[in-house]
Amino acid sequence: MKYTTLLSSVLLASLLISFTSCTREKKLPIIGNRDTKTVKLPDGSTRVDTVYQTIPDFRFLNQDSVEINNDTFKNKVYVADFFFTSCPSICPVMHRNLKKVYEEFKNNPDVMFLSHTIDYKYDTPHVLKKYAAKLGVDDKKWQFAYGTRDDVYTLAEKSYLTSVQEDSTEKGMYVHQGWLVLIDKDRRMRAVYDGTDPKSVEKLNEDIPALLAEYKK
Amino acid sequence: MRNKILLFSFLVFAGTLLYSCQQAGQLEQDMYYTNGRDLYVKRCQNCHGERGEGLENLIPPLTDTVFLKKNKKDLACIIKNGMSGEILVDGRKFNDKMRANADLTDIDIAQLIVYITNANGNKQGMYSTEAVAADLQNCK
Numbered sequence: 027m028k029y030t031t032l033l034s035s036v037l038l039a040s041l042l043i044s045f046t047s048c049t050r051e052k053k054l055p056i057i058g059n060r061d062t063k064t065v066k067l068p069d070g071s072t073r074v075d076t077v078y079q080t081i082p083d084f085r086f087l088n089q090d091s092v093e094i095n096n097d098t099f100k101n102k103v104y105v106a107d108f109f110f111t112s113c114p115s116i117c118p119v120m121h122r123n124l125k126k127v128y129e130e131f132k133n134n135p136d137v138m139f140l141s142h143t144i145d146y147k148y149d150t151p152h153v154l155k156k157y158a159a160k161l162g163v164d165d166k167k168w169q170f171a172y173g174t175r176d177d178v179y180t181l182a183e184k185s186y187l188t189s190v191q192e193d194s195t196e197k198g199m200y201v202h203q204g205w206l207v208l209i210d211k212d213r214r215m216r217a218v219y220d221g222t223d224p225k226s227v228e229k230l231n232e233d234i235p236a237l238l239a240e241y242k243k
Numbered sequence: 244m245r246n247k248i249l250l251f252s253f254l255v256f257a258g259t260l261l262y263s264c265q266q267a268g269q270l271e272q273d274m275y276y277t278n279g280r281d282l283y284v285k286r287c288q289n290c291h292g293e294r295g296e297g298l299e300n301l302i303p304p305l306t307d308t309v310f311l312k313k314n315k316k317d318l319a320c321i322i323k324n325g326m327s328g329e330i331l332v333d334g335r336k337f338n339d340k341m342r343a344n345a346d347l348t349d350i351d352i353a354q355l356i357v358y359i360t361n362a363n364g365n366k367q368g369m370y371s372t373e374a375v376a377a378d379l380q381n382c383k
Contacts, residue, residue, distance in 0.1 A: 112340065115289055116289060118298050160301045161298070161300075
């Protein structure tokens with residue numbers, strides 16, 4: 027009797043240890059559409075490789091009327107979103123939550139933020155500049171991008187998988203999703219957060235360091 | 244002796260009456276406050292924040308009691324018709340547009356005012372639907 031109790035307790039302890047020792051490092055999944063491509067290996071054989079969706083080339087004006095493009099975000103992980111400055115619904119919440127993340131990574135040069143305006147009529151660079159200044163984030167770290175309707179809307183829907191459109195019922199208003207999208211140094215989407223939910227956005231504080239750690243190896 | 248008893252019972256009666264009246268007033272204010280909170284979550288919270296903290300220098304906070312008190316008669320108009328132009332709140336300048344809420348009824352607005360002026364550190368008591376109706380006559 028005693029023997030079996032001893033045995034079972036040893037078994038339980040070892041199980042517990044094996045469980046705790048197995049906590050794997052967090053690795054974010056790669057999201058978005060995938061494709062395959064057949065590659066030829068040096069020995070002449072062929073293999074199928076996965077091609078992940080990446081953010082395509084883009085060119086926009088930022089809040090300083092300076093062109094920004096993919097090179098602006100080279101070797102950075104960044105959080106992208108779509109908003110407009112006169113937005114009365116979800117944008118203030120998104121940026122209230124994102125501002126906290128910005129503060130957290132203020133001194134980390136590998137992290138950036140990119141907000142695209144979808145109000146191509148009103149949100150010209152100088153309007154974005156004012157907005158950034160009032161939000162208290164007017165520096166190179168948080169870029170506000172202004173572009174043509176087609177460029178921005180196509181990028182949002184095809185590349186960031188975020189739905190944006192003009193509101194048919196109210197003039198000057200736009201409907202869009204409040205996603206915050208985390209992009210890695212290889213232009214791939216790694217995570218999406220509900221910008222209106224503080225709990226969801228808080229996860230960025232763990233996920234960004236986890237993502238950066240991948241590149242340190 | 245008999246007079247004393249009479250006086251005493253009258254005092255008790257008057258006291259109860261006064262107390263229950265106060266209770267009824269408080270009850271009405273509480274009802275306004277609770278309904279106002281629901282409206283606030285739906286209509287105001289996105290911009291002004293869960294605790295009325297606003298957003299940096301873009302959206303003013305609702306925690307400046309002095310501002311709310313000083314402009315109490317304008318609050319109904321601001322909520323209903325929106326606002327633009329420069330204002331000084333919490334010692335900071337704000338100059339962005341607030342959207343209108345034209346579909347809100349007088350009682351909705353009164354409930355919102357009761358919530359806003361009694362939440363987040365404010366304690367300014369009841370504001371009636373009639374007062375809102377009167378304020379709305381004098382919108383600038």
